[in-house]
Amino acid sequence: MIGNDVVDLNLAGIQSNWQRKGYLNKIFTEFEQQLIAESADKNITVWQLWSRKEAVYKVVLQQGCAGGYYPKKIECLDVKIKAGIVQFNNKKYFTSTYLSGSCIHSIAVLNKVDLDYVIALDWNINCVTFNNIPYLFKNNKLVNISKSHHGQFEKIVALNV
Numbered sequence: 001m002i003g004n005d006v007v008d009l010n011l012a013g014i015q016s017n018w019q020r021k022g023y024l025n026k027i028f029t030e031f032e033q034q035l036i037a038e039s040a041d042k043n044i045t046v047w048q049l050w051s052r053k054e055a056v057y058k059v060v061l062q063q064g065c066a067g068g069y070y071p072k073k074i075e076c077l078d079v080k081i082k083a084g085i086v087q088f089n090n091k092k093y094f095t096s097t098y099l100s101g102s103c104i105h106s107i108a109v110l111n112k113v114d115l116d117y118v119i120a121l122d123w124n125i126n127c128v129t130f131n132n133i134p135y136l137f138k139n140n141k142l143v144n145i146s147k148s149h150h151g152q153f154e155k156i157v158a159l160n161v
Contacts, residue, residue, distance in 0.1 A: 001059050001109070001144050002059065002107065002108070002118065002145070002146050002157055002158060002159050003054075003055040003058030003060075003062070003107070003108040003109075004055050004058065004105065004106060004107045004108070004146040004147075004148050005051040005052075005054035005058070005105070005106050005148045005150075006104070006105045006106075006154070007047045007051050007103070007104040007105075007153075008150045008151025008153050009043070010102045010152075011150060011152075012150075013043075018046045026072075027050065027071045027072070028049065029075045031075065031077075035076070035079050036049070044099065044104070045079060048106070049076045049079070050071075051097060051106035052076050052086050052095045052097060052106045053074045053075075053076065053086065054106070054148075055086075055107055055108035055146070055148075056074050056093045056095065057074060058108070058146050058148075059108050059109070059146075061133060073088060073089070081097045081099070082096055082097075083095075083112070083115070086108065093108045093110060094108065094109050094112040094114070095108045095109075096115050096118075103153045105148075105155055114159055117160045118160075119157065119159070119160040120155065120156065120157055121136070121156040121157065122156070125145075127147075127156075128142075134156075136158060143158060144159070145157065145158040146158075
């Protein structure tokens with residue numbers, strides 16, 4: 001299973017004022033808020049943490065967890081870009097985040113080794129959706145994929161296993 005999330009920093013700056021009173025407390029745990037407070041670039045850290053949480057949320061949905069809004073139950077345990085760990089219900093998920101210009105892109109998987117098998121797919125790929133979860137038919141099997149779009153960025157990823 002795989003999840004991904006993309007953030008267009010230019011659009012995020014217009015849509016969300018994370019500096020307003022109460023915003024961080026609503027979305028981030030105390031530990032995550034400490035990571036933000038201690039970071040050199042708070043804006044990047046906010047959106048990097050958010051992106052990682054969203055990517056894990058997509059994996060959690062694939063595992064059959066009920067959808068909902070519970071960002072504080074998904075906790076980033078660090079601010080590592082290439083090999084981060086995020087926790088939900090005492091289960092660890094492994095993330096990798098890429099920053100390129102105004103784009104933050106995070107990928108989440110169940111097993112750390114799977115980060116080596118992530119492939120990008122074309123946005124025009126023919127996929128199907130069941131229960132709001134996207135899949136791709138490959139060799140007569142359904143394969144989990146993850147789609148994300150924000151502003152000028154679109155990403156679809158899968159595991160090449």
